[in-house]
Amino acid sequence: MAIKYVPYYPDPVEGQAILDNFKRMLKYKSAGNVKRRLERGMPLYELKKVETVGKNPNGNMLIRGECISACAYLKEQGIEVDLVYIDPPFASGADYAKKVYIRRNPKVAEAIARAEQELDIEELRAFEEKMYGDIWRKEDYLNWMYENLMAIKSVMSEMASIYVHLDWHIGHYVKILMDEVFGEDNFINEIIWQKTTSPKAQSGKFSNVHDTILFYKKGNEYIFNKQYTEYTEEYINDFYKYYTPDGRRYRISDFTQAGQGPGAYFGKDGKSNYIEPPAGKHWIWGQEKITKGVNTGKIILSSNNVPGLIRYLDEMPGNPVRDIWTDINAMGPSSNEATDYTTQKPEVLLERIIKASSNEGMLVADFFGGSGVTAAVANKLGRRFIHCDIGINSIQTTRDRLIADKAEFDIYEIKDGVSLYRNPAQTMEKIKKLIPGLKNEEGLSDFWAGAISDSKLGLVPVYIPNLMDSGSKLLDKAMMFRIMHEAIPDLPSNVKKVIIYYVDVDNLEEIQKFIDDEEDVIIEIELRDLKDILDDAVFEDYAEFKVSKVQESLIPEYIVEITNFQSDRVSRKIDEYNQKGYANTLITSDDEDIEDDDYEDYNEDGENVVPSKKKFTPILISETGLELIEYISLDCTNQDGVWHSDSEIKIDKLGYVIVNGTKTKNFWDGTIKCEKKPLRLKIRNICGDETIWKLSV
Template sequence: MPIKYIPYTPEPIEGQALLDNFTRTLRYKGNYDIKGKLIRGMPLYEMQTVETFGDKEKAKQNLVIRGECVSACAYLKEKGILVDLVYIDPPFASGADYSKTVYIRQNPKLAKALKQAEEELEIEDLKSFEEKMYGDVWNKEKYLNWMYENLCAIKSVMSETASIYVHLDYHIGHYVKILMDEIFGEDNFRSEIIWKRATAHSDSGFFGNNYDMIYFYTKSDSAIFNTIFQDYDEKYIARFKYKDPDGRLWDSGNPTAKGLQGGGYDYEYDGYRTLWRYPYETLKKMDEEGRLYRTKNGGIRTKVYLDELKGMPCQALWTDINAVNSQADERIDYATQKPEALLERIIKASSDENMLVADFFGGSGVTAAVANKLNRRFIHCDVGINSIQTVRDRLIAQKETPNHVRGDVNFSVLEIKDGVSLFRNPVQTMEKLKSLVPGLGKMEGLSDFWAGCIESIKDGTVPVYLPDLKNSECKILDKPFMSRILHEHLGNLPFTPSRVIIYYVDVVDISEIEEFVKADKSTLAKIEFRDLKELLDDIVIEDTADFEVSEIQEELIPEYKLTIKSFMSDRVMRHINAYNQKCELNSKGKKFKPIVISEEGLELIEWISVDCTATEGEWHSDSEIKIDKLGFVIKNGIKTKEFWDGAIKSETKPLRLKIRNICGDETVWKV
């Protein structure tokens, strides 16, 4: 249950109606459903600190939050934290499913043999399979309600000088633009940025959609904006055809004020009288510095040097930033990853150093990583554990920059305790939930609202509702939502049920909901309410590991070595077995090479950390290693060309061990 609800907007002044700014201009089915939630406010949940990196005080200014956008905004508003710039790259309602490639790591024994032979594995030699990260499959109306609620929440935590950039594409962008006009005001719309993210599509049936749009709004007229300059094109540079003896290129400039608003300075200079744009003393100084030249007819012109110009002010058409290709150094194999150059331009334009930059659909963590490099504070928020792990590892491993020294990384990893124990991400959690409801099956003609039906000898066909964890509007069961179930979804069933099962994550007051159903009298079916958290508790089955700790002596300095003797993950093995079965079916009798895991199972490990500080509570990563897909070790964020030997070392005795398998699940053991 939420601790309380936080208003979406500041409290209204006396005499002002609370919902004056919630009048909907975009009319579509269900667009009034959001009204009750906006009146109720953002749910505030307990926040747990999972990990802290660097200086504890500085780490409080940089947050990596696992949870939903609305709940994160409730926390920020409760803490009085205002953000200065927001960039979000939310789902595009494109109908696409996004997956990540999961690479099987090398058995340390094989890695040792490769090292002795001074060989390296090629990418083509690696064994891998695909795992679904999230599905961008939305009903348009639900998507727009979801976006409206998120945008209102985000606006609630924006400072008066803040800006917001919303990254979308042609599927839904034009609808969201109208929502943003309503929420942020048409007068605060600044640009529709067109980013050419790909070259021409040779397979396009019509005109290829090779661009995204980024909608840029400000909170007010006083928003921060720094002009970004780009290099001049060759056509413009060709204008600089004059050259000084020292090789400097220049073009002819006009020193007169003719045609300029505001007038100029009327005087005679070197026998030439006109209205000048510079005072006499300035023009004379320019002449002494050799910045004036005389034309054949006696006129005076200025020299405009190419090397003194800042560049062309950036326009709203961005064709000079390439998408992250397969060979890019910054590529981290994360679906929907955006290039750092894109975020660098946005962050430099709409924030100054030490300002707070937020991304509430953080994904690969590019916003946080670039903000940190540019000496800004950051907030990264996402519901997927892979996103949190990716940005965590990315921040730790950041390269040195003039303002960023390796190791000088300060941030906190937080988790919103909203009762939803997600398994990796909402999509995979929903798939597992359906398998945990005894007897649940599909039924032809049943709408997507229902998870399925249970066939009961006593009650016949029983429809079952599971809250969609991908959609925050389904999280809380209240009277408006219950009314929709009674009057819309029950009425659309292809049969008349005698019993209905409704699972919920949170409920305002279950006895109040039961009384509401009883008083409604629109159905004779018995409504049975069940707490979804009882199912969620059964989703995460921990991995198993066998390990031993020994004290060693390295260059006269005592160290501890924790060796992983064996590791097993039922969850990952189910994926691998399913992959092998699918390949065998598709092979059509031809030989194929299945993925085979060694008896020790160490190929299933991606990352290991030991806590030498505490036996419980917040995690302290006193020593950690990450095994990349080629088998090389990244030690405490620093890449090496060493192969993993199956162990991890620490200066002091380990108290806890944490292992992340190749799919992203993490399990903790006491040592």
């Protein structure tokens, strides 16, 4: 359970007018629960450092865990961030998957023979793995988002700004939340990012080509550095038509502004050639500056004695960036930046935001870090960074790209019971499979994950907290009251028992007493710790390896050779892919023009099937299984505790090796080398699971 609860900003919230509005507009049922959680505070859990990269004097952090828990830690430590960019789920109703590529096996002769050939992308064998489901009820999403925004605000410095990246699905509702949390007066811009100029054809409506980025400041003062885009050749030719004798291009700009003002002297002595501005106008400069401009040639008079200001092209920064951004394209699969992370944003987008709203040395944070673009760009621009995400793939992707950039940072895990598996979507799916007998039940509300059929008790509904909703993780009296007085009364009258799983519990004895003292509830309520189920969801991989010491010179070299690698979870994912692929090549008895003699087998539904003309090439894994390895690291510093990667290699999807962050055109030979004696070995499979072995030399 949580160590303590840290107050939100600035203190327990009162009023919550906006949530009351949602209660009327959206039949929002959880406003009271949100208020209670905000009053209780942000849950602070143990934070465990799992790896350190470099000396990290700036305190850069990668945190695996939820936004709210990360903010609780930052606030407890007195860490304030100067700029926040978040790209949270869009409530789009879509499932997001990672494409998992099979690597080259260094033991296969054919791969060695083709080592000099470029592997065409179409030849790659891959399958998809669901990372998270962006499927929410509107009120649940707004509940969750409100709490996250309150948590983020609590760790922002007084001069900080925040950019929230969304699209048409939910952005207009979040704009109202932002007004409530940060104040309508602190709204700066609604930025429209036209992310594509070649949209997919969409029938019956205009094509969707943009996202929305909401820009707010926290306090009265904030950082804003004006940004510019380069002039186009067409713009230069249209406006910068004149040349000086030495070839400098320039334009002549209007020297007036709206609003009546006095005249001025345009002689070199500042006392002659008095000129009045046109009616309703005034000169843009005062007399002293005008005289200097005339003497330096910055002000020129036309044949009609009308002043004009010379603007030299080489002195102009470019066109000021406005609130519609059409010059930044979305990430393409062939981009040099591509990390195969579904929701990845281009670096140039974050470069504009970070340059505009922070200065060098400031702290930039992204609490839904995804592919790590915010941290990567912040590091390149000389800012400190905090990257937070609940998914292990996000942490690994960000770690690897920061290693390539020679960044220094520490990696932490929040021990909140949610990060025991790879990501919330997979955890939720796995939990349902691990609970014996749990099945969907149409007669139950979506509050219940399903039900178990018991021979004596009949239907037993099961509640599982939504790991994407921080509010449902904690089982306290408020949640128990809701279960007993809202969820249970809606159950069928023949239900005699329910099972309630929890991740965190306020006080188990008090909750149980609270249940026992409730006379109105006659249904048996059994409480179960979800972590007992999650422990069974973690599978470690198996590896065989040989460690040897080579003394070819004065400096010895250690070599670790991987001879065998097996991953039960990856193998099962490949089996599922192959079974689905094979099933798609079969024609069932519902199809016409098939003779009875053509049928060869039955599918799971008992239907006759016959092979169709479709072809399917299954993914086959060798006996050694080395093609299931994505990353290997050796720790020559620590035998236990925090990981220190003294030597590492990553095999990209084309089979090339990235050595200590540096890309090469070499294929992996099945080994990893280091100069110091290796103490531990870490292997990451292609799905992202990591396993550590202690070594003896």
